[in-house]
Amino acid sequence: MADTGFIPKEKWKAFIEGLSTKAQVWVPCLEGDTVIFRPFSKERNLCFERPANSSPKSVIFPQSDTLFSFKFTKDPETPQKVEVELTENKDFPKTILFGARPCDARGFTVYDRPYTETDTPDPYYKGRREQTTIVTMACQTSWAGCFCTSVEGGPADKTGSDAMITEVEKGYFVEPITEKGKSLLQEPGVEDGSAYQGEARKEQDAVRAMVRKPFGDTVRPKVSKELFDKDEFWEEALAKCLSCGACTYLCPTCYCFNITDEHQTDKGERIRSWDGCMYYHFTLEASGHNPRPTKFQRYKNRVGHKFLFYPEKYNNVIACSGCGRCIRYCPVSVDISEIVSNLQEPGAEAPAQGGNDKKAGSASNG
Ligand code: SF4
Ligand code: SF4
Numbered sequence: 001m002a003d004t005g006f007i008p009k010e011k012w013k014a015f016i017e018g019l020s021t022k023a024q025v026w027v028p029c030l031e032g033d034t035v036i037f038r039p040f041s042k043e044r045n046l047c048f049e050r051p052a053n054s055s056p057k058s059v060i061f062p063q064s065d066t067l068f069s070f071k072f073t074k075d076p077e078t079p080q081k082v083e084v085e086l087t088e089n090k091d092f093p094k095t096i097l098f099g100a101r102p103c104d105a106r107g108f109t110v111y112d113r114p115y116t117e118t119d120t121p122d123p124y125y126k127g128r129r130e131q132t133t134i135v136t137m138a139c140q141t142s143w144a145g146c147f148c149t150s151v152e153g154g155p156a157d158k159t160g161s162d163a164m165i166t167e168v169e170k171g172y173f174v175e176p177i178t179e180k181g182k183s184l185l186q187e188p189g190v191e192d193g194s195a196y197q198g199e200a201r202k203e204q205d206a207v208r209a210m211v212r213k214p215f216g217d218t219v220r221p222k223v224s225k226e227l228f229d230k231d232e233f234w235e236e237a238l239a240k241c242l243s244c245g246a247c248t249y250l251c252p253t254c255y256c257f258n259i260t261d262e263h264q265t266d267k268g269e270r271i272r273s274w275d276g277c278m279y280y281h282f283t284l285e286a287s288g289h290n291p292r293p294t295k296f297q298r299y300k301n302r303v304g305h306k307f308l309f310y311p312e313k314y315n316n317v318i319a320c321s322g323c324g325r326c327i328r329y330c331p332v333s334v335d336i337s338e339i340v341s342n343l344q345e346p347g348a349e350a351p352a353q354g355g356n357d358k359k360a361g362s363a364s365n366g
Helices: 011-021 101-116 123-131 178-185 195-209 231-237 247-252 295-313 336-343
Strands: 005-008 022-031 034-039 064-074 082-088 095-100 132-137 165-166 170-177 258-264 267-274
Touching: 005 011, 011 064, 011 095, 011 170, 022 082, 095 178, 101 123, 101 132, 101 165, 165 178, 165 195, 170 195, 231 295, 231 336, 295 336
Parallel strands: 022 095, 095 132, 132 165
Antiparallel strands: 005 170, 022 034, 064 082, 064 267, 165 170, 258 267
């Protein structure tokens, strides 16, 4: 069997349709002006021309997830005695996340460390992760706000992907990365890709050169603890923030959640839902005390988690994949890359001025 594959353009849709007969396939779809991941069906308007507005994290970490349901039964003879019956929701279907971007796939590896690589893995995240094959599309250009190459990633970075697809002139070049990804080469319509490898590499290198470098030539910014601790810096940087939380919801590496029980009289469900550290109530304690009552303290924590605390805990890995979504879609244009540039250790490379790609200059182009 060949090591790589090739799908001619005219067979592309049939290839995805074929996958959908074997697994639940999530694809980026155009709905109005928005690109969003949805389960594949023939009626969907698939869109691979630009990254989805929201990351596909919900495929493995649903926005609202029923963990289990419960039912109370009282003993009619001794009403003090109550039996509780729990039914876990662990039916995870075989899934293919198709058309994620390299920054999205890297995002799942940020989840993996706290959610699976611990003594107490999260069974819901782990179960879905194991059942999911991540097929990534290498980016064909860079987009407003992107800075993946400044946080160890890139437009064809393979971290977290099971297979990578690169668009070439006549079709799509397929590179398997894991055993799961290799199975794509056996799908009907996939030809030997070896003749297209050179063209795919050239495409990938060309896009890499387009990506904006907000921290100069460094591939991993080092945040100064001294600068980070200055509250005046944060107050000024976050003066215009609305605390809307959009940055956390769209981010492929934000994983805060809340748990609630929804009751009816004798039964109910325990539900895990996304939450965000940009909300006032996220840290509000039952006593009324709130350790992060202001928006600047909350954003400071968000940046600190991604660029200081997570790297400290996990071998210097930065918990931001530079996807640029929080920059593109922040309603008041708070720019995390600009903020981190201003927090770099004194003596680090001076931040580069703006982007060098025609699509990377304005946050309205995303
Ligand atoms: S998206 Fe912008 S305005 Fe909304 S919470 Fe994030 S930084 Fe603040
Ligand atoms: S912090 Fe912003 S740029 Fe970084 S991964 Fe999250 S949304 Fe993307």
